[in-house]
Amino acid sequence: MSESESFDPMDPRIDVGEWAENGVDWLDETFGPVLDGISDGLSTVYDAVVDLLTAPPFLVMVVLFAALGWFVRSWQFAIFAAAGFYLIAAMDQWEGAMETLTLVLLSAGMAVLLSVPLGVWAAKSSTVSQIVRPVLDFMQTLPPMVYLIPALAMFGIGSVPGMLATVVFAMPPGVRLTELGIRQVDTEVVEAGQAFGSPPGRILRQIQLPLALPTIMAGINQVIMLSLSMVVLAAMVGAAGLGLDVLSGLTTLDVAIGVEAGLGVVILAIYLDRLVAALADRAPVVKAAKVRD
Template sequence: MIPKLPLADWVERLVDGLESRLSVLFDIISTVIEGIVNLFSAIFHLPPALLLIVILSAIAFWFARWPLALFTFVGLLLIDNLGYWEHTMDTLALVMTSAIISIALGVPLGIICARDNRAQSVLVPLLDFMQTMPAFVYLIPAVTFFGLGVVPGVIASVIFAVPPTIRLTNLGIRQVPADLVEAADAFGSTPGQKLFKVQLPQAVPSIMAGINQTIMLALSMVVIASMIGAQGIGADVYRAVTQIKTGQGFEAGLSIVILAIMLDRLTQHFIKRKKRKGE
């Protein structure tokens, strides 16, 4: 009989080694992420709820006209009426931070994949691993490295949410028509000029679709992140589950749904607008 591989021990040793050798780096990352979350939270909490609702409704009207604007206005008013406004803004701050970090990592990695087949062959299996590993598993090393609170929640959200941005950035650049690329080469464009003036503008709809999926996946992590101390609506859902309060859980879950629909429709209409400009 083949003896069991001590895989768990290997992983434990790896995590312990990283924790002891890179503790200063983890402290810096934690400080930066916490600062970004606090900045977004302060911005979202600064104006009165009604004023911010009007601003977000106006943004929705700009991108998608009155149906989404009306949904945004009524939905956010309902969240405020139910008493979840403060927690909704905390959740939005967490999601925005996770999305920005995911975009900052995902778009450059997608560009690298599109320009180098060897990098793609290495990253694609890693992305498969990141997307198929249960999200709860990411909480364990995140807590080990960063402790409890919002930072490990953001880290776990980024790991879970970044693959779509990488994949669709890579796909969008690779699907740029060959004749456009050949024309850029014929006019003597440098690789940088070809990338920024031809390939990326053509790939914007695909990249935005990846960003849309990243935002949705980050939002789906808010309840899981609440298990390790991340504040927001997820904490209300988790509390309702542990105390078996069906009504409170429905209210908090409805707030997450309203926020998800609003963000999804805004990014979807932004993608459509970019496609119309590109035609």
């Protein structure tokens, strides 16, 4: 503070915002080509997945979603899935819903790929854990829309900044619950691995990850839910999907379109949540605990 000569303690002005802006500009200038590469790659993948989901007639996809629900969970869930996705199509939200689904799958996928290893690392090292924790606190408490600004600055308008902002926003529960899950694994069982001469990598693979899986899956579920809420907001930076309709419903005070798009988001959310929860129940640890004669 003393380095700024014009600083008046009675009328303070600290340019945190300007520093952040400079930082983002610096990133943009220094890593410009890298950022462009990421942007191009992501949008190619995004387009491909959207094409894949929207190419078949919607009825085929409805049947596929229902079949997946049946396979992973139950026939009741399959009926819900069929009815829900049929309603989305009937509300003329099919394309938007598939775009949103793509955004969620890609960003949640990236968030999981980043957060689970980070969580494992934090569980192994107290130093990493102590550094990561305040960063995660910061990431979770910052209003989500703020993420959109630097993403916009670095990647321009479109689905890519939306996805990347979503990745950052959705990561914390993935990291936290992975760390928690691994730390919660019974120390005696880990000791058993060590006592029989298992190397650390094998203990992680054969003992810690399988035993922590239910908790990690709960984290992944959270990541997906946060992603879903964020990709709707990401419409503000031009990301496609249901969010665009929600946004237009908001700006033009069009209740009908707002409700239809919103309902589409809710159906997607319930479907993904139940699906992931059912996957968590298929974890070997959970299955083994439920076995009865």
